[in-house]
Amino acid sequence: MPRSREENDRIRRSTMDNIGTAAMECFLERGYHATSIDDIAKRAGVSKGLLYNYYQGKEGLLAESVRDRVDEISAVMEAASALAKPREQLLRIIDGALSQIAENPKGYRFFLHLQTQPEEDEVLSKYSEILNQEMSRQYEFQSAIFERMQVEDPKLRSLYFSSSLHGIMLLMSIYPDYPIETIKEQLIRDFC
């Protein structure tokens, strides 16, 4: 008796997810260039051939991971949107961003690495573009918050805030013993 359609779908999704997760793990450990298709297939416990059945090679896997990262960033902004007061929204952004890094510093490091890809790179620059744009969206969103907080120059304030926040994220991702809590207090004191 052949497998049911539902069963096949389940298997397909499971295998695809398995490969996707393995790819991300490899990327975080050794980086995009240094991981081979073979590494990913081995970690997922499947053959190279099967991998090509599900993804368009290595770049397809990267594309998926970038989509996931963008969703993660968006989620923080959406959560903040749901709150009433601008100060609460800002607190939520700080907390969301920093706890993501604290939880997975290598993930942030990887995407920052991708984001700082040279612009002329034929294949990879499109992903750094996407991440740059997402950062811009975040800046716009924050500008609106500062506007509601009645600060003098909301756009400038938002840019300065973004700079500080991303600098903190950068150093967190590089230095394992970064004193996140005390620095976070400082940031809140300065901007909220």
Added chain:
Amino acid sequence: MPRSREENDRIRRSTMDNIGTAAMECFLERGYHATSIDDIAKRAGVSKGLLYNYYQGKEGLLAESVRDRVDEISAVMEAASALAKPREQLLRIIDGALSQIAENPKGYRFFLHLQTQPEEDEVLSKYSEILNQEMSRQYEFQSAIFERMQVEDPKLRSLYFSSSLHGIMLLMSIYPDYPIETIKEQLIRDFC
């Protein structure tokens, strides 16, 4: 009549410098991985074989560029050391760092890209290590300055300052129309 020893030395240095410059240009444009030895040789106007006569392949060229970058960072600290008052020193650091990026944003972007290389990368992680250490040295140096400025917690202050400064550098290197002057004023107001 054979060339004199001096003449040979001059030619050697000139060729080596020519290749080194070409490599850096390629790296800035397309990144380390995406540039081939052939690209570098072509841009320098020499053969691949000659390149190997002067450098230990692509990684040797990268090593040299990292040394240059470290020297550049050190130069800012040394210039600051020469000043008397701590506030002047801090101003010099800010000005030195930011004007370097303003002048060559792609350069900073490239080295940040290198610095965020995953730790497990066999060949390249050593260079990110070097850059990380140089960043730490800068932090230590700034701690001493804040100590002389009698701030409450000099180390914490230095870390917070480093975070903001590097965040600004990051955004500068990504967004071409970053309003560097006004942000710089903000930074000076907050820390000096």
Added chain:
DNA sequence: GTCTATATTTGGATAGAC
């Protein structure tokens, strides 16, 4: 749905002539 075997390409590196 999954595997093995193979074709193809790319690019780093070397040897030897001039």
Added chain:
DNA sequence: GTCTATCCAAATATAGAC
């Protein structure tokens, strides 16, 4: 001191069997 020709390894991608 410089070049051309060649080798070699690695890794992507595909074809066809089970």
